[in-house]
Amino acid sequence: MAKAVLTPQAEDFPAWYQDVIARAELAESGPARGSMVIRPWGYAVWELMQADMDRRIKATGAQNVAFPMLIPMSFLEKEKQHVEGFSPELAVVTHGGGEELAEPLALRPTSETVINHYFAKWVQSHRDLPLALNLWNNVVRWELRPRLFLRTTEFLWQEGHTAHATYEDAVEETRRMLGVYRRFMEESLAISVVAGEKSPGERFAGADHTFTCEALMRDGKALQMGTSHNLGHNFARAFGIQYLDPAGERRHAATTSWGTSTRMIGGLIMVHGDDHGLRLPPAIAPHQVVVLQLDEDAEVAGSARRIEAELRGAGVRAHVDDRTHTSFGRRSVDWELKGVPVRIEVGAREVASGRATLVRRDDRSKSAVPLAGVAGAAAGLLAEIQQALLEQSRRFREEHTQPVTDFDEFAQRVGGGGLFLAAWSGAEESERVLGERTGATIRCIVDAEPPASTCLITGEPARHTVLIGRAY
Amino acid sequence: MAKAVLTPQAEDFPAWYQDVIARAELAESGPARGSMVIRPWGYAVWELMQADMDRRIKATGAQNVAFPMLIPMSFLEKEKQHVEGFSPELAVVTHGGGEELAEPLALRPTSETVINHYFAKWVQSHRDLPLALNLWNNVVRWELRPRLFLRTTEFLWQEGHTAHATYEDAVEETRRMLGVYRRFMEESLAISVVAGEKSPGERFAGADHTFTCEALMRDGKALQMGTSHNLGHNFARAFGIQYLDPAGERRHAATTSWGTSTRMIGGLIMVHGDDHGLRLPPAIAPHQVVVLQLDEDAEVAGSARRIEAELRGAGVRAHVDDRTHTSFGRRSVDWELKGVPVRIEVGAREVASGRATLVRRDDRSKSAVPLAGVAGAAAGLLAEIQQALLEQSRRFREEHTQPVTDFDEFAQRVGGGGLFLAAWSGAEESERVLGERTGATIRCIVDAEPPASTCLITGEPARHTVLIGRAY
Missing domain, CATH: 3.30.930.10 (Bira Bifunctional Protein; Domain 2)
Known part of the structure; x- marks a missing residue:
């Protein structure tokens, strides 16, 4: 690695x-x-x-x-x-x-x-x-x-x-x-x-x-x-x-x-993004699949181009990386950094064995897939990756959203990040207090019905449930 | 009219x-x-x-x-x-x-x-x-x-x-x-x-x-x-x-x-453009065909939508104008002004007779076409109109491009517009003289070979044939 x-x-x-x-x-x-x-x-x-x-x-x-x-x-x-x-x-x-x-x-x-x-x-x-x-x-x-x-x-x-x-x-x-x-x-x-x-x-x-x-x-x-x-x-x-x-x-x-x-x-x-770079959802990835041609060899090049053609025929944005003068390591790191959802590696060894390596960017899992089926397998992964990224995003947000009712406890926890669900009075002055004391802001009102508890900030009767957090 | x-x-x-x-x-x-x-x-x-x-x-x-x-x-x-x-x-x-x-x-x-x-x-x-x-x-x-x-x-x-x-x-x-x-x-x-x-x-x-x-x-x-x-x-x-x-x-x-x-x-x-408005080449016309629905009637509307669907199926940018509360005259003038290449008119009379009116914007010709074939006929006209507009543009330019060798004659004729082919010395000073005396400019050099005649402006030996005209 x-x-x-x-x-x-x-x-x-x-x-x-x-x-x-x-x-x-x-x-x-x-x-x-x-x-x-x-x-x-x-x-x-x-x-x-x-x-x-x-x-x-x-x-x-x-x-x-x-x-x-x-x-x-x-x-x-x-x-x-x-x-x-x-x-x-x-x-x-x-x-x-x-x-x-x-x-x-x-x-x-x-x-x-x-x-x-x-x-x-x-x-x-x-x-x-x-x-x-x-x-x-x-x-x-x-x-x-x-x-x-x-x-x-x-x-x-x-x-x-x-x-x-x-x-x-x-x-x-x-x-x-x-x-x-x-x-x-x-x-x-x-x-x-x-x-x-x-x-x-x-x-x-x-x-x-x-x-x-x-x-x-x-x-x-x-x-x-x-x-x-x-x-x-x-x-x-x-x-x-x-x-x-x-x-x-x-x-x-x-x-x-x-x-x-x-x-x-x-x-x-x-x-x-993760520690290896960007992870692009397939829907907006300029290259959805990169075919990494590993060796300067006519048969390997032909194989890479056939996979690319098959992918393009299936409506996939595919690209052959034929920069064989650049090292494999540098190139694979490069496509990881750029977040390309799927990478297919094809070299002389793969052509000889009849199996290419398929790498998913989202979970970095690798599998060996028969050359004849690799384009179809890659195309099939795109919807799955799109869904997996959305699910991870949803799960992360949900796991980092917590209800709070006590201001001091909130003020201690807000530095650790995440979103907080709280009752709010609707008083404009309370927004200034919130910002000055915690660096957080009301991100949005999530429920128009008055919540059961009193306002997190002022202790007054609450009118809304709001999402609070520090923001960019 | x-x-x-x-x-x-x-x-x-x-x-x-x-x-x-x-x-x-x-x-x-x-x-x-x-x-x-x-x-x-x-x-x-x-x-x-x-x-x-x-x-x-x-x-x-x-x-x-x-x-x-x-x-x-x-x-x-x-x-x-x-x-x-x-x-x-x-x-x-x-x-x-x-x-x-x-x-x-x-x-x-x-x-x-x-x-x-x-x-x-x-x-x-x-x-x-x-x-x-x-x-x-x-x-x-x-x-x-x-x-x-x-x-x-x-x-x-x-x-x-x-x-x-x-x-x-x-x-x-x-x-x-x-x-x-x-x-x-x-x-x-x-x-x-x-x-x-x-x-x-x-x-x-x-x-x-x-x-x-x-x-x-x-x-x-x-x-x-x-x-x-x-x-x-x-x-x-x-x-x-x-x-x-x-x-x-x-x-x-x-x-x-x-x-x-x-x-x-x-x-x-x-x-x-002509005295009736814009004439758009089909390649860049937002609506290539407008189907003018003449009457507020379910059968007429159905017919217009079928024509639109057939056109869209053939890859044509088609649009139904169903603003039957606006007069026919106003709407047809409107699409003429906007330069839509082909107009199809469908009303109760057309549905009854089984023939729609097909109007070309480029030459404003009209023809009665069986309803069943009107979408195909309209689609078929688009390439013809595209070509006709290019041909007219080429012919107009050629007919209004004339060779000149005498400066005084040129100075008299330049006010009438058009392009002039002339020999030019290449001397920078001559461009200023040309502009000041005729309001025209050298539009471009059209031939790198020295022409036979002397420079239109200075009478010196000529190095290029140039296109001259007044310009926006």
């Missing part, structure tokens, strides 16, 4: 995270503070995530569009809470074409303001509703403590924006997209998430309600993986989005927005 | 162009000067262009990546000609996170500087070459005379960047990508182009050689549709891209870059 190429997770999880990103060649830091270069392997994962999510988003009836990155400051100032929330994170263009601009332009931190401005132009009648648009683009939020994929000054994402005739329609849309996100994360990323509403302290600036999908990383910290916001009439009032209803009455539309970003790649790494 | 909904091309071509973009709901101006909102129909065309081009680019071996939008000014200043060329067009971020930045950051006008900086890190050995990366992103070039799709301050594009062991490899790559672009434009956009080298006055800032695909719009003006640059050793020297060759010698790599943008959509409009 090759010796460890990564800092072990148990030794230093943040160092392990950096190591994986570097060694799997996923990304590296850009020249400007907090910026990121996404390298071919990382970007190929993102492209598969995009294609998958794009199909799901379009299936809800949303259409893709593009909006400008440069937003006049006056637009941002129209919705009071929104500008308060985003002002500290803005990057501002003050000069263009060699001259100082009359009005500075912000780089979009998110596009509600510019899109709701156009909604006001495009929405005139109830027949124009619902209107559902989605954007794949880059946004900028100034980041003082950047971390690749998790917090970068510029990141790639999709942001959806919709307008509806009624508040109830907006509620339904917000929930629908939360469901789309949850299913994508579970079915494609194999990440078990808890979906629920955010507490007021964690709400999107300008939203009536924010919903989230929360996942648990292997170091015990939570990660917000995607959010869906019911903006109610806030932006419709600020931007004047009005329509004539069937009775000829002028009414304000209700709007929503929802987004997921390259941050999910950070989650993917920290949920599935 | 509905009366004209667009300014006729012959009356005012720029007004016609604006009208088509507005009425076909392709795009509109953004809030900041020169910015653009791309609406669902325009963006769907762009997505099909992207997917098509992406396949072609990946087939050459290039891999997609993402690089940051924010580039330190010091990076741009490393290649002297590059910074001179782009400085007047830069947008500059001076503030981030509420503070003034120590070093201002430019919004990328193009990514050579940041990519070649990373090439210097990633390229160490001849084994690392060639390295071919492609980016789909947004860039900003400050635009004083913006025009939707043609000149916008922010635009969407792909930019490819490659590094090679030898200058000859870079030459070959530059030519290869020019060919990829030409074939995409002809095969998918159905736009006949002239591919050739740019004169020094039109070269990319920092390139040794720039190659271009030039198309002729229906108003007689040329449009540069895509460019491929051989950057030689210029950026490799500026950024220190060096590798060890097989003999252990340290050498500079040679680099290239190549790009195409949403500007091509402007070309698509102006090459194929």
